[in-house]
Amino acid sequence: MQTITLNNGVKIPQLGxxxxxxxxxxxxxxxxxDTILKAIELGFRHIDTASLYGNERSVGRAIQESGIPREEFFVTTKVWHTEQGAANTVHAFDRSRERLQMEYLDLYLIHWPYPEKTQETWTEMEGLLDDGLIKSLGLSNFRASDITDLLSYARHKPVYNQLELHPYFTQKELADFCTAHDIAVSCWSPLGTGEWNDTPKDEKPILDAAIAEIAAKHNVSAVQVILKWNLQSGRIVIPKSETPKNMASNLDLDGFTLDxxxxxxxxxxxxxxxFGGDPDHVHDNAMAQIVPA
Ligand SMILES: NC(=O)c1ccc[n+]([C@@H]2O[C@H](COP(=O)([O-])OP(=O)(O)OC[C@H]3O[C@@H](n4cnc5c(N)ncnc54)[C@H](OP(=O)(O)O)[C@@H]3O)[C@@H](O)[C@H]2O)c1
Structure with a gap:
């Protein structure tokens, strides 16, 4: 599995x-x-979850049942909005680690920017990294202004920013900003098919005519073209699939190259x-979401 090296020297599989x-x-x-176990059996080793997804126990169980050594996996989870701040972050991390049944996390992210709490949250996360409980610290949905602010006090630089990024929402300016600061870009809802709002399915990039034309030329699917576009552009990409045929196809990207x-x-x-939330407006909705025990 192709990896990229993060700014702290840690390697991350580009496809998660x-x-x-x-x-x-x-x-x-x-x-x-069982679905996650299937993805592991087919070849995925980089797994993205979050306390809010409520499925950390299943991630941990799948990894244990796979019988594959923990060190061969790259596991990311995230601290949710209601878990941010000095008093909460370490406890949130402990709960995630307990549900995952893991001694350490490869990458811990702040799920959404919460500027009033970010410094406290980051400082707690830095302590966990110093204690060896996390290998790398990162961000999700952070805007350039949030990153600039964080870089003014961070002892440990974020390695990664996970953004909604697909052919209909390329976030070029923000992605370039991250790259200029040596912060890797990871793409959520990379297929633009996630069902996070009411956009009709036929307006999603996997049905785009230009992508279909490129896919036909290479004799691959539109999804494979989109994933490859991200990989060749140096981004990390984390498609979700519950369908084994789709999982296998998402892993099968070596046989063609886009020009x-x-x-x-x-x-x-x-x-x-x-297609998903906007960091400028997410706060009230995020505070209303409950992380399952
Ligand atoms: N940081 C954040 O705020 C944030 C927000 C949203 C998501 N995420 C992360 O990003 C991950 C991916 O985003 P997402 O789940 O929204 O959307 P996505 O990966 O862009 O799309 C998932 C959809 O695409 C379908 N699909 C996958 N592979 C396919 C293939 N080869 N052919 C046809 N259809 C295929 C899936 O159906 P099947 O299941 O049937 O294959 C599913 O309906 C999430 O699971 C999560 O880990 C992060």
Whole structure:
């Protein structure tokens, strides 16, 4: 599995497996565990979860049942909005670690920016990293202003910012800002097919005519083209799939290469169209979401 080296020297598999809402929102049961186990059996070693997804137990159980040594996995989880701040972050991390049944996390992210709490949260996370309980610290949905602010006091630089990024929402300016600061870009809802709002399915990038044309030329699927566009652009990408055929196809990206013109063409499909939450407006909704015990 192709890796990239983060700014702290840690290697991360560029292709990961997203776990949000497998089997339904916050489901945490044998179906979720078996689905993740299938993804592992097919080859995924980088797994993205979050306390809010409510499925950390299933992630931990799948990894244990796989029989594959823990060190071969790269596991990311995230601290939720209501868990931020000096008094909460360490406890939130302990709860995640307990549910995951893991001694350490590879990457711990702040799920959404909460500027009034970010410094306290980050400082707590830095303590956990100093204690060896986390290998790398990162961000999710952080804007350039949030990152600039954080860099003014961070002892440990974030390695990574996980953003909604797909051909209809390329976030070029923010992605370039991250790259200029040596912060890797990871793409959530990379297929633009996540069901985080009411956008009709036929307006999603996997049905885009230009992508279909590129896919036909390479004899691959539109999904494979989108994933490859991210990999060749140096980004990390974490598609979610519950369908084994789709999981296998998402892992099968080595047999073709997009040329520079195709990469530019996909990038130019941007419509500035978010399918998910907006960090400028997420706060009240995020505070209302409950992390399952
Ligand atoms: N940081 C954040 O705020 C944030 C927000 C949202 C998501 N995320 C992370 O990003 C991950 C991915 O995002 P997402 O789940 O929203 O959306 P996504 O990965 O863009 O899309 C998932 C959808 O695409 C389908 N799909 C996957 N592979 C396919 C293939 N080869 N052919 C056809 N359809 C395919 C899946 O169906 P099947 O299941 O049937 O294959 C599912 O309906 C999440 O699971 C989560 O880990 C992070």
């Amino acid at each position: 497996y997203g776990t949000a809402a497998i089997g339904g929102w916050q489901a945490d049961n044998d179906y979720v565990k 520079a013109q195709e990469i530019t063409r996909i990038g130019s499909l941007d419509k500035g169209k978010r």
